[in-house]
């Protein structure tokens with residue numbers, strides 16, 4: 001059983017030699033140097049991550065972590081908490097948005113019950129429940145430190161299993177009614193940002209309810225008084241089980257030299273925790289889209305991620321990250337299929 005420190009120690013810097021090889025290959029292709037912009041960055045990053053200039057990135061998976069939130073009793077979401085287990089069944093029968101987009105991208109959907117407040121049974125469900133939902137963060141801690149560590153470990157171990165089966169590209173997905181509240185609370189605790197700028201409309205609350213949610217976030221940070229220099233303390237006191245699970249997914253992907261595409265607001269809160277625990281993990285992450293959730297741009301900036309897509313989405317589930325799989329595939333095809341100046345007989349300057 002790995003400790004958080006042992007997971008972090010397994011993360012190595014990107015392979016500079018492979019990145020230089022990818023740069024040389026890109027510069028030999030029939031285009032002005034750098035003219036494919038972020039597609040070139042993605043190709044170089046994939047080389048640095050895998051250690052190969054033209055890696056096999058055909059196996060892709062989105063890991064959808066599901067968990068419930070005690071803070072829902074404060075009236076912070078536009079939807080009732082029952083939607084979390086209901087949507088888990090929808091993921092398992094293939095009817096959710098992420099299922100559709102993953103089918104199109106040729107990616108597996110792995111649905112994980114890490115903290116749903118219901119007993120769920122389905123042959124396709126990854127059962128890794130730590131507890132049935134978190135405590136209400138407006139009144140006390142979300143979970144114990146041991147529970148937070150167990151949830152991180154669950155995500156790390158799942159990625160280890162998938163990487164052993166050949167998956168090289170992961171997307172972070174989540175489902176949890178109420179989870180924009182703990183995400184905003186963690187962001188406030190870790191960055192010192194004004195809660196009014198971190199709290200957004202989530203599933204679609206009106207401005208009066210958003211102001212109430214700002215107050216709930218303020219109370220959560222005051223009541224729990226997490227130590228901002230102790231990232232696991234912030235995660236345990238203010239986080240969520242699916243958020244902690246995604247921290248493990250990100251650390252696991254980095255430790256196993258896989259790409260991990262970070263989805264929207266909640267996934268980015270997990271990414272911020274992951275970079276605070278393991279700064280080297282940032283090199284393994286790919287920013288996907290800029291969510292409509294207020295605070296996402298600042299959260300990505302605090303994490304060091306850049307969004308490649310601006311699609312006005314705010315669904316979660318990993319939908320924006322799975323869309324970004326197409327751009328990763330595009331960058332690989334450029335590396336592998338374009339003619340070189342030499343092969344095509346095109347003058348290079």
Ligand SMILES: O=C(O)c1ccc[n+]([C@@H]2O[C@H](COP(=O)([O-])O)[C@@H](O)[C@H]2O)c1
Nearest residue numbers: 077176178179180202203264265291316
């Ligand atoms: O990914 C995002 O940027 C995002 C923004 C707003 C809402 N969500 C999703 O909506 C749920 C959380 O919203 P809420 O209002 O219940 O806190 C949860 O299931 C998330 O997957 C996701």
Ligand SMILES: Cc1cc2nc[nH]c2cc1C
Nearest residue numbers: 079083175203315316317
């Ligand atoms: C229906 C529904 C689907 C979702 N998927 C992710 N968060 C969600 C929230 C709701 C309410």
